[in-house]
Amino acid sequence: MTEHSTDLSTKQHSFNFHGNASEFFGIWIVNILLTIVTFGIYSAWAKVRTNTYFYGNTELDGDRFEYLAKPMQILIGRIIAVVALIAWTILSGINPIAAIVCGLLLALALPYLSVRNMRFDARITRYRNVRFNFEGSYSNAYLNILVKPLAAYALIIASSFGFSALLMESHPVVAIIGGILLFTLTAVFGYAWVMVGMASYVVNGYRYGGKPFSAELNMVEYAKIAALGGALFLGSFILGFLLIIGLGMFDVLQALFTGDVIDPETQMTSVFALLAGYLYMFFIGFVIAAFVKTRIRNYLFSKTQIDNTLQLVSNMTLGGYLALIITNLLLTIFTLGLGRAWADIRHAQYMASATQLDGDLALMAVQDHNLEACNAIADEMVDAFDINLNIV
Template sequence: MENTAKTAANTRQCQVEFSGKAGEFFGIWIVNIFLSIITLGIYSAWAKVRTNQYFYGHTRIDGQAFRYLAKPMQILKGRLLALAIFIGFFLLSSASPILAGFVILGFVFLMPLLIVLGMRFKMRMTGYRNVRFDFHGDYADAFITFFLLPILAVISLYLAMPWVLKKMDEYLYDNISFAGNSLTVNTRTASYYAASLLAVASVIAVVIVLGILGAMLFSAGLLAQLSSASFMLTLVIFIGYWLAFALASAIYGAMIRNHIFESCHFENLASFQSNLQVMPFLWLNVTNLLAIIVSLGLAYPWAKIRKAHFLAGVTTVNLSENANQLLDNVQPNTGAFGEEAADLFDIDVSLA
């Protein structure tokens, strides 16, 4: 294949491919919206399956496409369960302030469980070469990582937040397995602090520039003379702040994505590389959002397909020499019993 090259004596580098087309996905997307509306949201479960099947099926590594294995009823049951929990919490919290406190406390203890179940569902419903991924995280670690550690970040006046974000990513990735191989993650705290500091510095720099600009115009008396100038300045400041946070998001997102990919590998199977650059990523996000706004949402399928192409183009997988042999010897875990177990115990508990 043209996108496969030898990178070492025992590995070959494979460019991730995405072959989806905006026109094709637009047809799926518009039908999904229409049927979800007329069924009062019930069809949204089928819509999610169709969407994921399209994106998974058009994403390939070494010529092999991914598969999305979830069934619409699994999604629907999970959403009904999540909705029932939400309504129950709302009714109880509305009954009395005391019950509201217990509801909040119950929600705190429930959220780590939802994270575990959500990740387990997502991984088990993802297949590659007839082998499912899996997730082995437990509730105790999730509670510590996603509840106790954020409290520590607040107590430290957010000085510990980059380290907390690192621990969150480690929990999510370090518990993934595929074909009997656990994903090994060796992230560095320094990389998270560097990304966070650069992101914050970019926002501060833009705020300073906007402050200087406003002060110069105010001292020149332009704002007092023209009400339209005041409106324009307010608009410019709003756009400036938005771009500042978009830049910060692009900086942090690109740096952390690249770091996580280079820090992860499946032993004797695969390692990963990401070459996501900040400014192209910023341009992608800004233009996608503008296109969606200008088109009143109709450009969403184009933006989603465009982003998938972009991210695939900056991602490569280094497959070990014996990867094919390892995968060929793994028994597919999609048998009848596995499917029935998935129907009973694997449900998507998210409302999104």
């Protein structure tokens, strides 16, 4: 892939989101009410209305995106997905072994469903009368979405636990410490290997009309992000443990967990300390998730071009994104869910403001393809079973 040249940066096009909370709240609340009174049938129309609103309010270089899916496409796919989910749930209670077999079959179908999902989502997205497309092959999908993750898991478990098992009897301390270090090392590079393969496959499979997306990703960058995220978690855990010891709460918490008798006042204090610890780790989880997302998105976009003439740019910051997700969570909680519409608008506004496209759009001649959008079954199966590749 060519480097990000001066020509690419001569023109910068920022994404803008023009939706507002009060306008979307009307759409959102009507969608919920109609979905309830129609026993879920209207949910297909609700999804189309919502996506049409968000796509139609996302603007780039003076033009807005379009969402082309039809409600009946979504409804048929959703009915099939919901029936499959209900059948699997019932089967889990009646025959767990059969449910496990079905779960394994779903796992085997994951790459196929992912390709169909990405192809559908691409073909129902249009910008300047040109639709997107996804041309990634099924064979590469199985390699990068199924084979590599399974191989990475096997390597991590076999290397770390195998090392510990071999030395446990003769050198237990070395076995434990070495096993932990080996687990950490293989987990970091296993994550990087899997994520680079998956992200490369997805990005290089996309097309805008006939113009290809391209990205050459470096495993070392992903490994650095994983290592820093792990170090942040470990440092936060150690800090929390030291705070517990410093406040003299270790013995009290130990007694709480073991069931030893402690006086009521101390017990109340320990409960508050335990609650504070959960909130602390919950917050740390938000920080690490925000850190990983911002770093990966910024790096991935910096390596992604369209037809070697347009360069994607992501300017997300840890502080900005962390503040967004925390305030959105609090907004949703303290409004008993009614603030969800506002939270969705705020999220879309932030993501648009942190994204731009460098290069001259006017110089790129693009023709629309004549491929029809496939059915929405895979798209709804991905939603129903919460399947997400999470490359950014």
